[in-house]
Amino acid sequence: MLKVVLLLCYILSVQTVEAKTNANSKVRNSLIDAIVLHSIGGPYCENGEVRYSGAPGDANRWRIFFERHKVLGIHYIVDRKGLVVSSIAENAVANHALGWNERSVGIELVNDGDGNDRVTRRQWLALHRLVGRLIKRYSAITVDRVFRHSDIDKRTFKCAGKEIKQKQDPGLSFDYERFVESLR
Numbered sequence: 193m194l195k196v197v198l199l200l201c202y203i204l205s206v207q208t209v210e211a212k213t214n215a216n217s218k219v220r221n222s223l224i225d226a227i228v229l230h231s232i233g234g235p236y237c238e239n240g241e242v243r244y245s246g247a248p249g250d251a252n253r254w255r256i257f258f259e260r261h262k263v264l265g266i267h268y269i270v271d272r273k274g275l276v277v278s279s280i281a282e283n284a285v286a287n288h289a290l291g292w293n294e295r296s297v298g299i300e301l302v303n304d305g306d307g308n309d310r311v312t313r314r315q316w317l318a319l320h321r322l323v324g325r326l327i328k329r330y331s332a333i334t335v336d337r338v339f340r341h342s343d344i345d346k347r348t349f350k351c352a353g354k355e356i357k358q359k360q361d362p363g364l365s366f367d368y369e370r371f372v373e374s375l376r
């Protein structure tokens with residue numbers, strides 16, 4: 193009986209996921225000319241302290257998370273083991289970076305984003321392959337058009353009277369300069 197219930201849950205969840213992704217994605221009207229790199233575990237304020245939400249689990253776990261999310265969406269997720277999972281199709285808009293959704297491909301690293309959680313070697317290599325392929329495929333995406341979310345969204349929030357950058361991802365542990373150099 194339990195197996196039947198679990199199977200039913202699985203089937204329902206897969207159907208829900210697919211229906212919602214399609215409903216929330218619209219085909220792009222603009223040229224794709226940028227990549228935006230993210231990490232999942234962004235900061236928030238709790239009892240006057242900045243905390244990071246953390247990113248446990250693998251790429252499939254987070255794909256389901258994004259596909260069930262009412263607002264957010266993403267094209268690719270790269271986890272700590274180097275597994276790359278696609279969610280929203282590249283020719284559709286994903287809601288991942290304010291003001292940049294129409295023109296960019298969004299990639300989430302499964303990472304706490306707190307500056308302590310290091311991007312693994314496998315994750316780095318998988319991201320490198322993925323971004324390299326996208327640069328080859330879209331002539332308007334040059335190496336200089338690979339952005340961190342923190343580069344393009346300057347919003348802040350208040351925590352214990354301090355202004356904290358809201359979008360810090362993919363975080364200080366991600367060596368962006370080295371990554372960009374390695375793509376040249």
Ligand SMILES: [Zn+2]
Pocket residue numbers: 229230231288341359361
């Ligand atoms: Zn982000």
